Structure formats: C-alpha cells, structure tokens
Amino acid sequence: MSQNIIELRNIKKVFEDDDTTVVEDFNLEVKKGEFVTFLGPSGCGKTTTLRMIAGFEFPTEGEILLNGEDISHLPPNLRPINTVFQRYALFPHLNVYDNVAFGLNLKKLPKHVIDEKVKKVLEVVDLEGFEKRKISTLSGGQQQRIAIARAIVNEPDILLLDEPLGALDLKMRKEMQLELKSMHEQLGITFIYVTHDQEEALTMSDKVVVMSDGMIQQIGTPEEIYNEPKNAFVADFIGESNIFEGKMTASKTVAFCGAQFPCVDNVPKDTRVDVVVRPEDVVITRPEDGQIRGKVDSAVFKGMYYEITAILPDENEVVIQSTRNVQTGEEIGMRIGPDEIHVMPAGVLVNVFDGTITKDGRAAFAGGEYECDLTRLYEGSVLTGASSVRTADGTEVDLAGMEVTVEVPVKAVSMSDEQVDYRADGNIISFIYKGNHYNYTVRTATEDDFVLDEDDLWNEGDHVSLMIPKEEIILKRK
Amino acid sequence: MKRFRFSRKQLCIPYALFLVCFVILPLAVIVYYAFTDGSGRFTLANFLSFFTNGNTIGTLCYSAVIAVAVTAVCLLIAYPAAYVLARSGLKRGPVLLMLFILPMWINFTLRITALKEILTVIEGNLSLHPFLNTVIGMTYDYLPFMILPLYTTLLQLDQNLLEAARDLGAGPASVFSRVTLPLSMPGIVSGITMTFLPAMTNYVILDMMYNSTYIMGSLIGSYFNIYDWNNGSMISLILFAVICIVSIVTGGGDQEDAKNRGAVL
Numbered sequence: 001m002s003q004n005i006i007e008l009r010n011i012k013k014v015f016e017d018d019d020t021t022v023v024e025d026f027n028l029e030v031k032k033g034e035f036v037t038f039l040g041p042s043g044c045g046k047t048t049t050l051r052m053i054a055g056f057e058f059p060t061e062g063e064i065l066l067n068g069e070d071i072s073h074l075p076p077n078l079r080p081i082n083t084v085f086q087r088y089a090l091f092p093h094l095n096v097y098d099n100v101a102f103g104l105n106l107k108k109l110p111k112h113v114i115d116e117k118v119k120k121v122l123e124v125v126d127l128e129g130f131e132k133r134k135i136s137t138l139s140g141g142q143q144q145r146i147a148i149a150r151a152i153v154n155e156p157d158i159l160l161l162d163e164p165l166g167a168l169d170l171k172m173r174k175e176m177q178l179e180l181k182s183m184h185e186q187l188g189i190t191f192i193y194v195t196h197d198q199e200e201a202l203t204m205s206d207k208v209v210v211m212s213d214g215m216i217q218q219i220g221t222p223e224e225i226y227n228e229p230k231n232a233f234v235a236d237f238i239g240e241s242n243i244f245e246g247k248m249t250a251s252k253t254v255a256f257c258g259a260q261f262p263c264v265d266n267v268p269k270d271t272r273v274d275v276v277v278r279p280e281d282v283v284i285t286r287p288e289d290g291q292i293r294g295k296v297d298s299a300v301f302k303g304m305y306y307e308i309t310a311i312l313p314d315e316n317e318v319v320i321q322s323t324r325n326v327q328t329g330e331e332i333g334m335r336i337g338p339d340e341i342h343v344m345p346a347g348v349l350v351n352v353f354d355g356t357i358t359k360d361g362r363a364a365f366a367g368g369e370y371e372c373d374l375t376r377l378y379e380g381s382v383l384t385g386a387s388s389v390r391t392a393d394g395t396e397v398d399l400a401g402m403e404v405t406v407e408v409p410v411k412a413v414s415m416s417d418e419q420v421d422y423r424a425d426g427n428i429i430s431f432i433y434k435g436n437h438y439n440y441t442v443r444t445a446t447e448d449d450f451v452l453d454e455d456d457l458w459n460e461g462d463h464v465s466l467m468i469p470k471e472e473i474i475l476k477r478k
Numbered sequence: 479m480k481r482f483r484f485s486r487k488q489l490c491i492p493y494a495l496f497l498v499c500f501v502i503l504p505l506a507v508i509v510y511y512a513f514t515d516g517s518g519r520f521t522l523a524n525f526l527s528f529f530t531n532g533n534t535i536g537t538l539c540y541s542a543v544i545a546v547a548v549t550a551v552c553l554l555i556a557y558p559a560a561y562v563l564a565r566s567g568l569k570r571g572p573v574l575l576m577l578f579i580l581p582m583w584i585n586f587t588l589r590i591t592a593l594k595e596i597l598t599v600i601e602g603n604l605s606l607h608p609f610l611n612t613v614i615g616m617t618y619d620y621l622p623f624m625i626l627p628l629y630t631t632l633l634q635l636d637q638n639l640l641e642a643a644r645d646l647g648a649g650p651a652s653v654f655s656r657v658t659l660p661l662s663m664p665g666i667v668s669g670i671t672m673t674f675l676p677a678m679t680n681y682v683i684l685d686m687m688y689n690s691t692y693i694m695g696s697l698i699g700s701y702f703n704i705y706d707w708n709n710g711s712m713i714s715l716i717l718f719a720v721i722c723i724v725s726i727v728t729g730g731g732d733q734e735d736a737k738n739r740g741a742v743l
Contacts, residue, residue, distance in 0.1 A: 056641055076644040083645045089638035093660045102656075103646035154646065 004065075005032040005190050006053065006158060011062035013048055013214075022048045023214045026062070030158075030192065030207075035184050037193045039201040040211035041237070041430075046194045049211075050160050053192065054083050066157065082151035083160040087167065088143045090135045096122075096146055097131035103154040121153040124183065141172050148183070158190045165200065177203055198238050202226065210234050213429065232347055232439070235276040236432045242282070242319055244435040245346065246275040254343055257435065258314045259292045261336060265343040272346040274434070279307070279321040281340035290333020294318060296326050310334065316435035347439065348410060348451040355406040355475075357399040361387040363473060365406045366448035368424025368466065372406075372473040374399055405476040412472035413452035415442065415464040425465040426450070428458055442466065508718075511711035524712035534697065534713065538720075541693040544609070545677035548616040552624040552673050553666065555617070560628035560665075561658075565635070575629060579622050586619070590686045593618055597687075604687060612693075615683045623672040631665025632658075675721050 011026035023045040030036050038046035051057045053064060055076030064072045071079055082103070090099050097118055098105075104114045122128050125145035130138075138146065144164060151159055161180075165173045181204050184191050195201055201208050202222040210217045210225060210233075218230040229235035232243050246256030248271045254263050256275045267273060287293050294310035297317070308320040310332060318334060326332055355365030361383075362369040375381045377399065380392035387400040419425060426444035433439075438457060442450045442464060450466055458464070515521045528534050559578065563571050581589055597611060598604055604611055635658065643653045681695025694717055701710035 054645060056644075075649075076641070077647045077649050081645075083642070085638055085642060087638060089636065089642040091639060091642070091657060091661075093663075102643070102648075106647045106652060150646070 003032065003067075004029045005034075005067060006030045006192075007065040007068075008049070008053075009063050009065065011049070011052065011059045011064070013045070013052060013057065014060045021214060023052075023059075025215060028209060028216070028219065030190060033188050033190055035181075035191045035193065035204060035206045036209065037195060037201040037205040037207070038209050038211055039195060039198060039237075040217075042196055044211040045214040046196075046211050047162055050083075050162055050192065050194050053158070054081055054160055055079050080157045081160060082154050082156040082158075083162065084147050084151050084164045086162045086164065088147040090143055090146055090150070092135050094135070095131070096127070096133045096135065096138070099135065099146060100150050100153055102150060117153055121149045124152070124186070125149045140168055141176070144168065144176065148180075152183075152187060152189065156189065158192060161191060161193045163195055164193075165195075173200075180204065202238070210237065212237070228342065229276060229344065231344055232274045232276075232432050232434070233430070235274075235342070235344070240279050240319065240321075242277045242279065242317075242435065243432060244275045244277070244316060246273050246343070247271070248273060248343075252338075254341065257292050257312050257316045257318070261291060261341055262338045263341040263343055264338050265341075267343055272349060274344045274346050276342040276344060277318075277336055277340060279319045280305075281336060282318060282320040282322075283335045283337075284308070284320060284322050284324055284326065285333040285335055287331045287333045290335055292318075292334050294332060294334065296328050296330045296332060299326055299328060301325075314436070318435075351408045351410065351413065351450055351452075353406045353408070353448055355404050357387055357402045357404060359387055359400045361385075361399070362422070363404065363406055363475060366424045366450065367426075367444045367446040369422040370424075370468055370473055371470045372475055373470060374475070376475050377402075377404065377477055403478050405478055407474040407476065408450075408468055409472060410439075410451050410453055412468055413450055414467045415440070415452065415454060415458070416467060417462070417464055419465050423465040423467065424448075424450070425463065428460055428462045428464060430460065431458070508711045508714055511707045512715045513712075515708060524708050527709065528712055528716060537692055537694055537697050538717075541678055541695075544612055544616070544693060545674050547609075547613050548620065548677040549624075549670055549674045551613060551617045552621055553669065556621060556624035556628055556669065557662075557666075560625050560632055563625075564629050564632035575625070578625050581618075582622050586682075587686065589618070590615060590683055594687050611687055612684055615687055616677050616680065619680075619683060620673045620677060623676075624669040627668040627672065628662065628665040631662045631668075635661055671725055674724065678721065679717060 007030070008026055008028045011023055012021065013023040014021050026045075026049060028036075038049060040046050048057060052059050052072075055071075055074060055078075058073050062072070063070050066079070066081075091102065094102070100118045100121060101114050104117060109117075118131065119128075122130060125148055127142060127145055127149070130142070130146075135143065135146070144167075147164070164180075165176050168176060177200060180191075184204075193201075193204065202225070205222060207219065208222055208225050209219050212233050218225060218234045220228070225234065225238055229238060229241075235241045235243055244256040246254045248267045248269050249255045249260055250269055251266050252263055253260050254265075254267075254273060254275060255261075292312055294312040297309045297311045299306050299308045302321075305321045305323050306325050308322060308326060310318045310320060312318065320334065353365040355363045357374065358364050358369055360369075361372075361374055363372040374387070374389055375383055378389060378391040378397065381389040381397075384390050384396060385398075388396060388398045390396050424444050426442045426448075429441050429443045429449075431438050431440040434453075437453045437455050440452050440454060440458065442452065444450070452466070512524055513520055513522070515523065562568070563575050563578075568574065593615060594604065597614065601607060601611075639657055639661070640653055643657045648656060678693075679695045679698075681693055681699055684693065684696060685699075694713070698710050698713050698717070701707075701713065
C-alpha cells in the first residue's frame with residue numbers, strides 16, 4: 001500500500017489586505033507518484049493552493065502534512081518541493097547550465113556531481129549541449145524545458161507545475177503534454193499540476209481536483225469526473241453537456257424535458273434533481289420512435305460529427321453530436337439510454353440569508369432592504385404600524401431590529417442592470433445553462449450569494465441589482 | 479499635389495546643430511588650447527607639465543579618492559533605501575521617494591548654504607574636517623542620482639525570480655546575493671556613473687563651504703581664473719580621458735546592458 005506523500009487538511013486561506021476568502025474547506029490526500037491536477041476557472045483558488053504547498057503563502061487555517069510532518073509554515077527553501085512557474089522565471093543573468101545548477105550549487109555539491117546531474121537532466125528534457133546558451137536565445141518551448149530541468153534536477157519529493165503550458169502554442173502544448181506525462185512515469189516524482197484547460201487535465205492526470213470559488217467541487221479520476229459529475233458546475237465545466245432541471249417520479253425514473261426516462265440512479269421519489277446528458281449520448285430517431293420530439297434549430301458540421309441543436313415543445317434546448325445530418329426545421333425524435341442519464345442533486349432552490357427588520361418594516365439582508373410581509377412572522381397577526389404587528393393573542397410586538405431568517409426561492413429573484421435604492425446588488429460570478437434558462441450566481445458586496453434563474457444571457461462580472469417581489473420573501477423568526 | 483513632409487534628415491538638423499555648437503566645437507576649442515601655448519604655437523609643454531608637476535598629479539588622485547568615497551557612501555545609503563521603497567510594497571512608497579528627490583527642486587546654492595550652516599553648528603570650524611565636509615556635501619547633492627536608477631531597476635525586478643530562487647532552496651541571504659544583486663547591477667552601474675563623474679569635477683560645493691581642499695575642478699577653475707587657458711584646457715582634457723576610461727570600464731560599452739540600464743525616470 002502506498003502512503004500519502006502530502007495531505008492538506010481543512011485548509012483555509014484569507015487574504016488579509018482585502019479580507020477575501022480564496023480557499024476554503026480544502027481537504028486532499030495525494031499518494032506518492034500520483035499525477036494530480038487542480039482544475040478550475042481562473043480565480044477559483046487553484047494557484048493559491050499550489051502556492052501554499054510550495055510555501056509562498058501560508059494557510060490561514062488548517063495544515064499541510066508532507067510525509068506525515070506538518071510543513072504549513074515552513075519557508076519554501078526548506079521544503080523538498082520544487083515548482084515550474086507559469087512564466088518559467090528563469091534567471092536572465094545566468095546561462096542554461098547555471099540556471100539548472102542553481103539548486104545544486106546552493107546545496108554545495110561537489111563540482112563533478114553537479115556537472116553530471118546537469119548533463120543528465122538536460123538529456124531528459126532533450127536539450128543536450130545547451131549548457132552555455134543564454135536564456136534570451138531560447139524559444140518558449142526550450143525555456144519551458146529548462147524550467148522543468150531546473151526543478152527536477154533537485155530530485156524533489158513533489159513537483160508543482162503552475163499552468164506550465166499556458167504560454168505555448170497549441171501544437172507545442174499537445175507535444176509537451178505527452179512529454180510531461182512520460183517524464184512523470186520515468187521519474188516517479190509526484191506531480192501536482194494546475195490548469196484551467198479541462199482537456200489537459202483529463203489527458204494527463206491520475207486524479208483531478210475540480211475547484212470553483214475556493215472550494216473543491218469534486219475529486220476523482222478523469223473518467224469519474226467526466227461520467228459521474230457531482231454537480232451542475234462540474235458537468236458544465238468538463239466537456240460539453242446538456243443540463244436540465246428534473247424531478248424523480250419513481251426511484252429509477254426521472255422526469256425532464258416533458259417526458260419520463262428510466263435511469264440507473266436510485267433517488268427517492270419527488271426529489272428535485274439536475275440531469276446531465278452528454279451531447280454524444282443523445283440518439284436521433286424518427287419522430288414517432290423518440291422518447292422526446294423536437295425541431296432542429298441548427299446543424300453545424302464539426303469535422304467528426306454534426307452538432308445539432310433541437311428545440312423541444314417546452315422550449316428546452318437539446319444539443320446533440322451525431323454523425324447523421326439532419327435539416328434545419330426538421331422534426332426529429334430523440335432517445336437517451338438509462339446509462340447515459342446522469343442524475344445529480346439539484347443546486348440551490350431557495351436562497352437563505354440572515355436579516356433584520358428595519359424601522360420602516362423592511363427586511364434588511366445581503367446589503368439590500370426589501371418590502372416584505374411582516375405578518376408572516378407570527379401566524380394570524382395583523383399589521384398595526386410600519387414595523388409592528390398585533391399577534392393572534394392580541395399582544396402588540398415591535399419588530400424593528402429583530403433578527404430573522406430570510407428565504408427567497410431561486411425562481412422568485414430577477415435581476416436588472418439598473419441601480420435602485422434599497423435593492424441588493426452584486427456581480428455575476430458564474431452561470432450555467434440549464435436547457436431553457438440560465439442559472440446565475442450573483443455575489444453581493446456583503447459576500448452573500450444569490451442564486452437565480454433568468455432566460456436572458458448576461459455576462460460573468462456584470463453588475464446587477466436584484467428584484468424580489470414582496471410576497472415571495474419568506475420571513476422566519478430565529 | 480505632393481504634401482510636404484519632413485524627411486528624417488531634415489528633422490535631424492536642429493539636433494545636429496546643437497551637438498556641433500555645444501559639444502563638438504567646445505571640445506575642439508579645448509583640444510586646440512591644450513596643445514598650444516599662449517601665442518598659439520603647437521606645444522606638448524602643457525601635457526608634460528601635468529605629469530611633471532607633483533601638485534597636479536596629487537590633486538588628481540585626491541579628487542579620485544573623494545569621488546570614490548562619495549560614490550561608495552551614496553551607494554551604501556541609496557541601495558537599502560531604494561530596495562525598501564521599491565520592494566516592500568509600502569503604500570506610500572512613491573511619496574517617500576519624492577521626499578528623497580525633493581531637495582533637487584530647491585536651488586543648489588541655497589541647499590549647500592543651508593548644509594554649511596548646519597555643519598558649522600555641529601562641527602564649529604568647518605576647515606577642521608575638509609575631507610569629511612566635502613564628502614557630506616557631495617553625498618547630499620548626488621544622492622538622488624544614485625537612488626533613482628536603483629529604484630527603477632529594483633522596481634522592475636521580477637518577483638517570480640525571487641520566488642524561483644527561494645523555491646530552489648535559497649535563503650534570504652542567497653536570494654539577495656545570487657539574484658537581487660546581480661539583477662540590479664545595471665542600476666548600480668548607472669548610479670555610479672551619475673555620481674562618480676560629477677563628483678570628480680565639481681568644485682562649487684567646495685568653494686561654497688569655504689573649504690581649502692583642492693580637487694580637480696578647483697584646479698581647472700584656478701587656471702582659468704588667471705587666464706591660463708592652455709594649462710586649464712589640458713587638465714580638462716586629461717580629466718575627460720580619465721572619465722572616458724572609467725565609463726568604459728564600468729560597462730558603458732555593452733549594448734545589451736545599456737538597454738537594461740535603469741533610466742533616470
């Protein structure tokens with residue numbers, strides 16, 4: 001049994017200057033010799049996590065164990081871990097030999113040992129005879145190799161790679177992917193790799209850690225991540241997918257897109273779920289043979305297949321990859337096998353916030369103040385003033401300043417780019433297309449997240465204000 | 479109709495004129511005076527008297543010693559200051575830098591006069607420590623010229639390189655000696671050039687401080703004051719040659735280096 005070479009336990013990182021939490025609740029175990037990839041969109045905390053392993057940042061909470069020893073607050077020069085930097089960070093004042101020998105010189109190894117090691121590692125990266133070259137005379141790909149050589153020549157326990165192929169062109173990148181993979185096998189060093197490129201992650205890794213917004217979304221082999229995404233974010237981020245909102249109608253039957261489908265997931269009846277179907281798993285049939293029917297909206301030739309978008313009567317869109325061509329406007333049937341339907345727990349259905357009642361009888365939460373129905377706090381009560389009610393047993397209660405729990409259903413919130421007094425506002429931090437609408441997450445300045453559905457497409461980063469109808473705000477006493 | 483446009487050659491004319499009038503011609507005049515005697519005949523006597531006159535050689539050496547001392551003191555003060563200003567991520571970094579540069583905005587004579595008064599209060603009689611006073615005065619005057627190029631170079635220093643060095647096992651001292659210092663060499667060279675050369679020739683500071691110290695600048699000045707233009711020119715010419723050699727030795731000839739040289743803002 002191989003043991004964990006590195007373990008991250010309950011890691012949390014808060015940047016003090018602007019008080020933002022960039023990594024939270026991060027737990028990971030890596031076995032010796034594994035190739036682990038942190039995958040996620042930019043700003044998801046993957047690079048920060050890598051920098052904590054390297055020692056450039058220290059975790060705010062939690063611990064990092066290397067071979068069972070806590071190294072959380074050890075400076076980088078004392079860790080047997082080396083990094084390949086995104087922009088290579090080769091020393092411009094040294095030649096290739098001195099760059100590669102940098103770490104060995106610091107260890108004060110005898111000259112002939114250093115010579116030997118540098119020679120060997122340059123062979124590994126295929127740059128024999130480059131010792132005397134200046135860094136500025138090397139191409140991007142060659143600099144990349146030197147950066148790798150400079151790190152692995154120290155024989156670290158773990159090699160960290162921070163988007164090392166990001167600056168290379170596509171062809172070079174593909175080549176280097178394969179080379180890195182074979183280097184990993186050859187050297188037996190544990191690799192921790194950071195990328196935002198899902199294809200790169202799936203091609204190279206033994207284990208993929210999908211991250212979003214500072215949290216791990218899923219850890220698994222590339223196959224697991226692709227075939228069994230844990231939530232809508234992972235499904236959307238990895239590969240192409242159709243995501244629909246559905247509901248279980250029996251333990252192995254799920255209803256979505258206006259039809260019922262047998263599936264293999266055993267989820268209790270009436271559970272609300274998200275359903276993922278990969279475009280290549282939708283089979284086109286004659287209209288009368290399909291489980292669902294739709295009209296072809298577009299069919300685009302993509303080389304290996306046609307990418308077809310069909311619109312269903314309930315306005316859901318299904319994306320299909322098929323070798324069969326169909327005509328725009330044609331009526332088609334579609335079938336999806338039970339194995340190809342992946343059922344996941346539904347995302348947020350109700351937004352829950354901590355709030356207080358203001359003097360004007362509004363509910364203040366998430367940086368906004370909304371009109372609400374105060375009588376909901378006490379059953380059978382009547383409103384007697386701006387912020388006071390008379391309860392069923394006749395006592396008068398002043399609610400101003402009361403702390404309450406506010407619940408707002410996802411479907412009740414809508415957004416606008418107009419800034420209006422009292423409305424909470426924030427930036428769209430992510431969105432997912434779900435068949436016939438977009439599912440947005442908006443983060444306010446108070447760091448509260450609103451999840452909401454909208455038909456129109458907005459952009460990530462858009463600043464919006466949030467509208468909630470009075471009758472949809474549910475108040476609960478604490 | 480063809481539109482009139484300045485060609486590159488035409489645009490050069492004002493600069494060429496400037497260079498000819500204020501650089502080449504004066505140099506030619508100096509060379510002419512250096513190798514002639516009072517009546518305009520060619521002679522090497524001025525040249526020979528420079529080397530035979532022990533007093534002149536001594537002054538040259540003394541000037542060099544002062545210039546080296548001033549440059550060294552400037553570097554010792556300026557490097558840590560520039561390092562802190564550029565690298566510590568101080569929010570007020572630029573403001574602090576401005577404070578170092580600010581004296582340059584005040585008239586030079588005024589500054590030296592003020593400094594003289596302060597030193598008189600501290601030392602009593604200024605003429606007791608001529609060397610020390612000269613170094614203090616020049617350091618005060620040339621410090622900004624040392625800080626600015628250093629600050630610019632250190633500001634451009636790639637944070638990733640320092641991290642890479644730490645990652646490869648370098649402690650703070652090794653990071654400094656193996657990465658920061660070598661990469662700030664262009665700024666150091668440029669700072670030295672901007673301090674050492676004027677420190678060799680400036681004598682106004684000395685004069686103003688009622689200083690009896692005699693350096694190259696004062697020597698040249700004294701010859702011109704007594705209308706011995708020939709000897710004055712020869713000394714200037716020799717000083718010019720010395721400075722040329724110094725700048726070549728400090729690497730001014732390296733094209734690539736010159737490109738990286740921390741410019742003076």
